[in-house]
Amino acid sequence: MSSQRFAKDGVALRARDVWKSYDHGAITVLRGVDLEVPAGHTTALCGASGCGKSTLLHLLGGLDTCDRGTIEINGAEVQREADRLRLLRHEIGFVFQLHNLIPDLTLAENCLIPTVASGMERRAAHARLAELAHRTGLSDRLNHRIQKLSGGERQRTALCRALMNKPRLLLADEPTGSLDERTSAMVFDLLLEMAASEGVTLLMATHDRALAARCDRLVEMHDGMIHEFAPAR
């Protein structure tokens, strides 16, 4: 893990007083969230379904805009349009509950999508793909279409894709939520292992307490607010 991949103050992600509502304010999902995620750490964001975990992750990842508040990733403001695209291309990787892969493309083609967006040189992109595929045990599946892959393989593919551009922050929204227990444990092991070996800060939304307990830190969310931070281990 290289320390130069982290922000100077050691905070990879900082959210201040983040509010989000829907239906013109009728439904308030986030109510002034304050959150700091230390660089290089794995953080679990726990809470019941509907408490706002996914909404917060989407805002943190620049996929949505907040009504109020600021979100900084390694010093850059996610909510600022000028920074958002650069962050999405170079600093942030996403793993969703549903793998969100394009079914008509092969595993390799799906993984290469972020490199098209970031403009990574073709040879470098393929080398990176080979490396990640090897580490996630997908080397022999590169030319398989997504429909031909198992649930675990799909989620490992999504992990590869998220790491293609060597992001500094990996946001995972219930990454094992759609998998059976055994596959879930295997994918989670891989997630932690890859995050550690890549030197990536991991923020993972989950309601699986057992998985959360294996992270460096646990953040409890309730009714659109952060209620407590606790060292998970």
Added chain:
Amino acid sequence: MIFLKLIVTNLRRHAVRSLLSMAGIAFSVAAMLTVVTILQGAVRMFSGILSSNSQMIVFERDVSDLFFSSVPNAAVRRIAAMPMVAHADPVLFGIVSSASHPIITCFGVTPEDSRLRDATWIAGNRGDFTATSDGVVLGQRAAEFLNAKMGETVPIGHSSFRVIGILKTPNGFEDGGVFMPLAAAQEFFHKNGASSVITVKLRSKDDIPAFKKLVQSTDPDLIALKNQEFSRTYSQFKILKATAWAVGGCGLLLGGMGVANTMIMSVFTRIREIAILRANGFSHLQVGGIVLGESAIVSGIGAAVGLLVGASLLLILKNIAALDGYIDATMHPLVLLAVVALALLTGIAGALYPAFYAMRIRAVEALRFE
């Protein structure tokens, strides 16, 4: 490569819809190419009649149609006597009809006229052209559809004429026309002492400005134009050309609507996919580029197929015996270029709204989209 794959994948995913859109563009391009080529060919043929072995055309100023132009014999004589004129051929145009053919173009000409001089005489000879007052020379096509043979009498309009010659010319209008001695035509069409136009060959091209000036001073009711000037400015030609492009344009507009429909459906069915691309760092422009790229491929293939279909159609029309000589299937490179460019532009224009829609898709909402 992946970008191209993203474009092509969606076309393959909805192959029937993509093929239908391509067919729409193809038929539009074929229609435009065929109509424009045929009408331009017709204009070229008519221009060919007028410019037969000549550089200039003299006709009555401000007439909308050459059939209404009246150039007096005296003016013909004056112009023929001008020092810079090599020869001046008066031509009277008329439309006649027969029982089987409602429209036959009739040319009242002198025996010296280049149309008679340069044609291949299948029967009869030019020397006999003015030997009788009721004699006509038929183009080969006209002889066929009038079922007339040398020496026979054919009813044309309200009179009957004797066939004193049959000639072959490469011009469809002439080949399907009737040639009368100028004096007989003037009498038949009640235009005594007048022609429709004079086609003029000058001794030197350098004399063109002087000739124009001289005609203006001696016969202010007439106008002398270079053949190219005439083709460019003659309102009938302009109307024909505009009509051709308008008809083709309407076809392309329909094709474009087909593309727009396909692209809108394409965007609607891949909202989630677009969200995935956005979440992976694709910019608005890259997303729009995929939609426009799809449209460009549909239009491009459609245009290519349309060109093939159009060219084949022209070839078929050209080889239909009944149309022999009337269809000039020469496709002008500029027309090909314009048709392809219009097809691509129409396709891309049809994809603008879908692309705009795709660019506005918000990843977070679309990821929830099932």
